[in-house]
Amino acid sequence: MNRQPKSHSLLQVYFWTLAFLKPYIWKLLLLILCGLIITGAQLVIPKLIQYFIDIVLNEQQSSAFMWLISFVVILVVFIITFSAIRNIIQRFLQEKASRDMQFSIYTHLRKLGFAYFEKHPVGESLALMNTEVASLQNLYRHLLPWMINNFIFSIISITLMVTISWRLSLILIPSLLLYYIFGPYLEKKASKYGKMMADDRIRFNQKVYESIASLNDVRANSAEVWDLSNVRSRHKQLNKMMIKTYWFAFWRGTNRRMSYFIGGVAIIIFGSHLSLTGQLSTGAFVAFLLYYFQTMHILTSVVTSITEQRVLMDQAEKLYEFMRIPAVVQEEKDTINIDKLQGYIELQDVSFNYPDSPEVLNQFRLSICAGEKVALVGASGNGKSTILKLIGRFYDPSKGSILLDGQPIQKLSFKDVRGNLGFVFQETYLFGASVRDNILFGKPDASEAEVVDAAKAAFAHDFITELPLGYDTLLGERGVKLSGGQKQRISIARMFIKNPPIILLDEATASLDTISEKEVQAALQKLMEGRTTVTVAHRLSTIKNYDNIVLIENGKVLESGSYEELVKRRGAFYHLSRGQKLEGA
Template sequence: MSSRASSPLQKHTVLGTYWMLSKRHPWMFSGVMLTMSLSEVFSIVIPLFYKHFINALVTGNASVHLLVVLILLAVACRAVGWALARVNGTFVALFEPRVVVEAEHLALRHLLDHSVRFFSDTFTGSLVKQVHRFSDGYKTIIENISWNILPILIDVICIVGVLFVRSLIIGAVALVWVVCFSIVNVYITRTKIELNRERARKGSETSGALADVLSNHLNVTLFHAKDRELNYVGRIHEEWRKICQKSWLYSVGGNALQNLLNLITELVVMIGAVFLWHNKQLTVGDFVLLQSYLLSLFSRLSNIGMVTRNCYEAVIDAQEMIDVLNASPDIADVPRAKALTVKKGGVEFREVSFQYHQRPILQNFSLTIAPGEKIALVGPSGAGKSTIVKLLLRLYNLTNGDILIDDQSIGQIKQDSLRDAIAFVPQEAVLFHRSLRENILYGRPDASEAQVVAAAKKAHCHDFIAALPDGYNTLVGERGIKLSGGERQRVAIARAILKNAPILVLDEATSSLDSESEALIQDALRELMQKRTSIVIAHRLSTIRQMDRIVVVEHGHVTDTGSHDELLKRTGKYQTLWGIQAGSFAAT
């Protein structure tokens, strides 16, 4: 089943998604929660033993045996609590990394379903950060629930319960304090949400800007623009700093208010306890119990502000990724789409209209390519040639019209089967930061070493690969940066040769090559084109003379079509372009 069909995420919330990920491992998840809860219960019981211990000491008639038993019980409880905490750590170690990996996989699987338009509108750097925030958010929440929220809940319920049993008044004061503290906490945290949301937005903007500047390092150097870029990033950083500062100051104020509440409670409870002791309603042991419970609650609850804020922040940080995941991919298969079957390889553009962000590029573009025909698309820069082939690959949806392959509309068939049927060498060949072998094998992962080498030879990249110290194992650098433009293109051509698809599309595929390599590749491509429908886009008109038909595209329309010789005879764009290029050949 395809990843699109198995999408488990439809309009999920952050917590809903985290819950969905957690419950895939019910035993480990329960183990984490249960061990922590029990460990907490054991630590709450300890002061009860010490209360009896102190009371026995104060009355003066306790047996040593009783005192030793009480100490042993307290120490045993502490030991069991610690042991449970270690078991909890083991469960967390087994559970958390597993879910974090699954969260990142989930994000990646959904991201890869998004269209070219989505990726051209979103910075890759900021997407990477969003994926990490999504998985880090899970860590923050699960750790805070297990190590803070759950113990706090158990502490509050048990301690307030014990205090009620000991003295209704003290129990009531403790309860009122917990309620006030929680209300203040919710209020502060809620107010901080907006600030933190803004902070996350600015944070993403900052990473996007950093990634943009770093990936344009060459441009920055060539245009001597370091200071300009530092200023540009500095301005975005400054906005981020201001929002962070505001958010921090708000936390400081909130913490101060909660500390004040704690002080007031300690004062009221301890003075109240003194009066109760005076009236013989409390023992000395009760004082020890009260003091230790109050301190434990204060230290636990002083954390809760930070804990809730951490959790809120994690949720807000993860929200950006959830929004991306919830957005349906703008290019999706229609229900029950069939796989494309290519028997002959005829292609028809039928009155195709297309616009990028409201900007019309193609209007009623029609072109029929016969099975096995080799056509060249030529025309001025920006005419829409690359767009035409991207539409054939359904990297974008059409605004109007239809594109058919062997009479099957590409909008009605499975996208994967469409792309399997087309070998495409793009204008900007981008490679994975993997070995050359893996990059070539990308065209057909099950190909043998001999087939890889044969394809590389046909694309005339075998010689330069073999001359590298690591040969086919050489890593090509991020996006293939360690290769020259021509080498990268030849590797992309080898990849297309290996793919051996019935339709071939080359977008300026030989533009970065010197004349000699280009001539060699032309031979290879001619051979490759023999058995298949081919669409070649080229600026260098000398390279396309052998095509069956040349189609001149201007402003998104076909303005002329014919063979090289026919077009040369007519006054038109082709003649002008040819005239300019022939002139430049003559001049060089």
């Protein structure tokens, strides 16, 4: 993703990330409450030990001892019960908040449409949906509620320490200062290299997948050494990051332990003196020591939590910036409802250019009557496929207007526009589901009879019935079990079952062999009957019977007319068509 200059702070990103918890605020408060109850129970334990040493042992009170044991058992039950509740709520918040974020990203991704995907690889979008969102689950599940609970725990614990001995409590200050000399630096380094290690692990796994997927090509080209070298290079980089991560993680832990162990030694020395001189009871001294180690561990862990959240915000920033990318095509709020178009299309002085690219269409004009078959021909790069994208409103023209049945296309909803269009692309995307489900993609609520009729109309029924499970046969990823011609006929069956008034064909037979092309062309001819059809053509044989052939050059109409008319003129189309292929100049 192209990084834009920052117009926001990480605090804004942080609050945006937390906004996904807003619908579950009561669950979050309940999670914090459970944490406070558990924390309170844990804070009582040192006081109980103080009571046991100073009262029960010194005064040999067996009845008090029994009450003390009973109270400890109740505390343990409380801690276990509320820990279980907390774990359930943590899982709920993690899954719900991350789900909402994923859906939000997915919804925005769909709004961005063609303009985004033509500039960004699919892998980048998948990383946003999976890697980045997954890393933020830790914020919802653990870091935020844990930090809040431990911050409160630290305040209460320090207060109890002061009530036991304010003089011993002063040792806490140099202990924390000792930690803060190197702590934040080591925390930041450990988190930074931890993130880099995670990124390198993803790259290594991708390389392993690529290496396995390309095994046949690697062997055929005797490139095993080259491929293994690339895998080793990725693994070497991963290993390097692992060493750095664990190195700083070791020193992070060592610095933390050294800081509160040194403070602990000081407390033992000074506390022993106070205890021996009668200024502090033995039980109070033991309780203070327990509070100290708990508090120091938690306070230093809070710093770790803040650092980890700071690193997480670097990852969340990618999501935040992505969500702020404006859609190139915006749907108007007040649209005209049209259930079924007649099929009249008009492009009036349309000009268009892709971002950072020269103009593709220049005051392009074309009128298409309902039911008319129009072919767009010309050299590559002259805007033929762009016209189909504009009609489907995947882009808006920079100048001029497009009318469908006399209505400006911007006045129609996306649903009405695309619900009345049937696209057949050069490469058909088939889902890894059954044949039936792939045909139902055109009309999900269609009956079994409609599915079969659509397949028959597309000349696909015969080969479908020959498949192992007929219409229930799973096609595999991208329809890998079918040939190119069979895939296209499934795509055409989708159009029959959808029954749109306008068909847009973008070189639908370009990648097929001659036999497959004839089969698909027969299905297309049947599909085009009674429908407005706009075809980007590459072979002369497919458009001889079209009502209008439009030759495009430099983004304008150079010639137009029926096949016979254009040939008689012996103009540019005549010379272009002599090679029987309509994409070369």
